[in-house]
Amino acid sequence: MSKELNDSIPTDSEVILGILNNSESVLKRLYVAYFPMVLQMIINNNGTADDAKDIYQEAIIILYNKIKAGDFELSSKLKTFIYSVCRRLWLKRLSQMSRFGGDIRDFQEYLHVEEDVDKHTEMDIQFNKMESALQLLGEPCKTIMEDFYIHNLSMQDICERFGYTNADNAKTQKYKCLQRLKKLFFQQK
């Protein structure tokens, strides 16, 4: 399966269009195409296959968001961009673990992508905050929040799911939950 996909590395413009159109198959081909390159870089620089997975997925997310945001200009090959992002992320990770020996074995040419990586890291901090805020929120608030704000369910649906007698009660409940979630989110440093 992976062999077959490997043989069909998508062109860069294919990838951009595919991601903009939410194409699952393009995403898969993209992922499969460049993973070995990143795996090679990481396992030969003090990393494990799991490290490679984490780093590679982060890089794909950065690329994905950049394309989705519409500000992606194809100034280099996608391959080089992904490699550069992974390299940057891995250097950061290594220095955090104080495993970085000051020397990295490179397999590709690379670009300076500090800006993209830093932007991504900032977002990550926000998401981590959100994740722990949702964890702390507990049920049923968590599900109400997710249903309403993420899955875009109507208040009517939520009333039925949670067995509220009228929409007003549900609204009051939702309001309280939202206030708590905001409090938890903004309190975190």
Place this chain on the structure above:
Amino acid sequence: MNEVKLQDDIERYLSGEMTAVEHKAFDLLRKEDPAVNAKLAEHQEFTKILKQYSNRLALETRLDAIHSEIDVHTLADELIIHPSFIVRLWRNHHSKISVAASIAIFAILSTLFVTGYFNNQDSKYIQLSREVGNLKHKTDNLNLKLAQTANSRSGKIVATDRFRGTGFAITSNGLIVTNYHVVSEYDSVYVQNAAGKSFKAKVLYTEPQNDIAILKITDTAFKNLGPIPYTFKKSASDLAESVYTYGYSQDQGVFGDGKLTASNGLNGDSLDYQISIPVNFGNSGGPLLDSKGNIIGIVQAKQSQLEGVHFAVKTSYLLSAIDSLNQKVVLNTKNTLANLTPVQQLKKVKNYVFMVKVYDK
């Protein structure tokens, strides 16, 4: 309740569910009340993050699903750069190798230490036996062969002279003391007096640890020596005492004098005195006398690295060796040398000093 209503309004405003009239009214409210405006902005920002967060989660789930289809393990095996065999061996086993190496070094050092290797390194004894050199040995062998050829009909074996040392009489009836290392390993011993006459002798008693051997002249031609002129000093002698020896370091008897320089031998060995007499090979077993004509030791060995340092076995060890003999030995107690000059002393002493010759078959 008012807050809940406001929140509801904000959400409806943002989602565009409001009617045109409501929308207008809310716009007016935003202008009038900055607090409402701030609240709206905050809510907008917050829901954006929440939305992005959920998108991220969804994307991660998708990527995980894709990832699970990749055979990461096989890929990793293919892609890892295998360093050379030696490097891998070192990386995988460097702690074991280090430990093994440390143990090996420790074992070697302790073995060397226990066997006394380090103690012997700095200064070695050269036994003062007058070992005939390799060249002479070869010549002797040649001579032996020639003689064997010449005497092949009679089958006579010609003995060769191997070691020479010095010995001196302790009784007038032919008991002679020398160093053990002079006579060890040789079964045929002859002593030769100052006049050049040789007598057959046998080894009566040995103390290898103290390097003492006592010989008995067994030759029938041997006559009584007459009274021994020197006595044996039992007590320890003092440092800086003038001492001298007489011995066959060459084919003729040689006199040597010096001082007693230390009361113990090499590395504090209490067997020996240290003396500053320039002794040579062949002096081994010779008498060490003080200026009063007392025997205080047996000249023994030469220290190889320090210049002018030589050794003599103390008389007390000689006396205890004499005590260990089976026969009763009456030692001379009357010193006839005490008031003589060194020249006169030596004239007398040399008649009681013998060249010890040993032969192997």
